[in-house]
Amino acid sequence: MAIKTGTPVLKVAIVGSGPGGLATALAMRDVPGVEATIYERALVLREVGAGLSISQNTWNVLELLGVADSLTSGHPTITVLNMNGQTGEELHRFEKPSASPRTPIRTQRTALQAALLAHIPKDSIQLGKKLLKLDDLGVSGVRLTFADCSTTIADLVVGADGIRSVVRDCVWPDYRLNFTGTTIWRVLLPVDAIKDLDPRFLITSWWHGPTTHVYFSPVGEGMWEIAARAWQDPTIHGASKVSWGTPVENVIVESNFIQYLPQVKEALERVPKGEWREFAAFSGPKLATLTGWNNRVVLVGDSSHALSGAFGSGAGFAMEDGWVLAQALASSNNDLSKALPLFDKIRVPYYTRMYAHLDNEAKRRAQHLSRFVEPSDAERVRSKVIKAGGDMQWIYGNDIGKVWRESTAVVA
Incomplete structure (x- = not known):
């Protein structure tokens, strides 16, 4: 894509090569003037874990990233069961809506990684780069120091390094997991x-x-x-x-x-x-802002909302973050003082709502158990699978493209 006259070149360091980091780099390829590099601590790119869920919200952002058709393996999760593991009693059966453009699936983490990596140039990823610290250089940017004694300076650092984020610890040193x-x-x-x-x-x-x-x-x-x-x-x-x-x-x-x-x-x-x-x-606690150091650092994915996979859609959230960040840069002509506050405005309320939802669910379960002097194992199990009365489509059906259009229409 040709760079507009007057578009500043922006050097972006993305720390972490999980779904959030890869999606951020992929989305930024379409932003004029942005030069994004992923720094990954591992010597070999590989996923740790097993599977992940791809619901409509994740399919939506994969479509926007142009990689949905590259994710071709997975098991349809139209039906989801909740069972009593001690008795075999079926406690809840959820049949997902079948009208979605793509089928919700459970897939291997490596399959999603491969789909994203297929669209990212290999020379934009540096391996063996374990981040040790960040230094705020003011208008000169942010210096990243790695365990191999190398350093680099970036205009913007994206912390996509997970729940135990080094980027977050450097910029928010009082944050505690x-x-x-x-x-x-x-x-x-x-x-x-x-x-x-x-x-x-x-x-x-x-x-x-x-x-x-x-x-x-x-x-x-x-x-x-x-x-x-x-x-x-x-x-x-x-x-x-x-x-x-x-x-x-x-x-x-x-x-x-x-x-x-x-x-x-x-x-x-x-x-x-x-x-x-x-x-x-x-x-960890909710962050009031996901940006720091005068709009030179931003968090995406689990580093920004330490919820330990509470909603089972962390990869989708992280990719939504990366895509929104790239749109914010493009719409502001790479002006960080405009782009990062816009990112904050869109994503902070979303994560705030998640924290509030979890608090409310914990209260509902506690209220259920309070009816029993000594709840049996069966009642304790049943209390775990009490389903929220509200519609969870705000998460699993989230259309981040629509969210972006509506948010920027208000701003414009």
């Missing part, structure tokens, strides 16, 4: 390894205990995902919970689900040794 009490174990294995156990395992489903759950879902290409969670009092167990994608012994995972149905326990036991990865879930 706290262990939520939840530990997550993830793995992928072939569908053929478990399909004989229960036909419901081939439907995306949550199997609940009072303080645990096991999530099962096919993810396409003959693979099947387990994402198991257990909660412990964080005031007692929090000090030692620092794991993030680290291997864990099978017996540790299995010990948290001994009260579950035999077929659920058998599915966990069929995971090959050494395949489980453990993640300690952390969360």
